[in-house]
Amino acid sequence: MDRHAWPQLRVADWQDTRDTLHMWTQIIGKIRLAHAPLVNHWWQVTLYVTPRGLTTSAIPYGAGAFDIEFDFAEHRLTMRASDGGAREFELEPMPVSEFYARTLRALDELGIETRIQGHPNEVDPALPFAEDDQHASYDAESAHLFWRQLLQAARVMGEFRSRFVGKVSPVHLFWGAMDLACTRFSGRDAPEHPGGAPNCGDWVMVEGYSRELSSCGFWPGGGEEGAFYAYAYPEPEGFAERPAGPPGAYYSPENGQFLLPYEAVRKAPDPDRVLLEFLQATYEAAADLAHWDRPALEADPARWAHRTHEGI
Template structure:
């Protein structure tokens, strides 16, 4: 695979038009929901459902370690070799090739592999936050897997994960990991003011309102990347509850805008990809949208923010 190199030997931010991989994206979305629900079935609840997410890895997306009885296991989408790998602390391993197949077949193969590894698992049998929510065992509609598109999507996530991780380092208050929520298939990082929030009204399709109540139980400022919302996906930022004046706050870069339909700021991915300095451009969006939430919301920024380079002189 020929790639373009830029800066520090890293690949250029890849171009991937949503219209060119929608069928693969939607299939992969269902596959990540199945794997995410396996983690949900075994991991204890963490605030805001942090125990259910996936993480960007050097080869794809991973569950990280999942507890099971006295041991543990993990699952990883490898978008280089195009394989779903399952491993246990007892030395067991299975793999499922990532190729075009119905969601129903993928669902059956995952549960069978877990059974073979002595990790029998029952998951909720339908997806969340999508409409319609076709039961996994009956989903023959989603079946496309383009390995090159999946690889490019992972490269998008790899860049976004790095940028979000650097942004996260400026905050010393309660802040989430950079993680992928498989409900909407978005990579997210969320900062919290330390105060409670009003009860969330819910309303996500095929998802209990109580799920959103837990997710938004504290005042927050969230940002991330979603493979939709633009020609090549979009970065987003929102606040809950949204403070007065938030939508009218000045943010950078010039391509960023507040979407009344989505209730959040959006920055087209292509505006970042084509910028002279993509990381700096995205950093400006992340910092200015957070400042809009923190300033308008009256956050105690002195106690919540810190310079991540504060000890660099001692290293």
């Protein structure tokens, strides 16, 4: 394993860029929300890690589709429509208000009529995008390093996801908190979530947490270089006391979840193994204590490896 594949990026060194990029991803995510049909737990609004950055994937529009991608290799925002139209502009230091105006103008030029809620969610204060001149930073190197963090996190979380054959989400980025997440479900209903996220209707959380789950992810906060997290909803009795896997992992009562600092993974001789150990241990804590039917929900992703010589 190439340890250098896991980049170092101190939160304190890129906080202004992170906060600006957070608002930019909210704008792009809300555009997908405006056009995509509802999928359970709001899976239709998320962004996905690509070999270049983050994408909406194909968004339906009329009889066609379009997509939007943050390219953190060449630092451009690209918009492509299925009728062949395309627009792009450079990612550089600019206020959220300017990014908002340029994005909507580009969509208008492509003939894609779009109206979105004009302020962010899950942050406080929630400055209207059109008035937000406070968030205006963009350090290209930091954005590139963040994408590389996401690339590694998504790769290992994807391997972890492959072990589960029950209902499981994609590995996707929720722009509300700007965290990369993957969620497993037991198949049972969950009690109604109380909500409480800032500037976000409680009904949003009711949909998101309508089924019993075990979730994990990566957030660019919560540690010197960000943190991996894992939680259960509803949280079963004894969950916080269960071992969290590798050294450095712990349960945070303040956050109501297990945390593993990104730097503990990055510095490990085998980062993949350490992260997988954390993901597996915290999942088992949720599944065992809540009495999930694990034999029915899990499978070996290498179960057909002995037949690969025959081809597919």
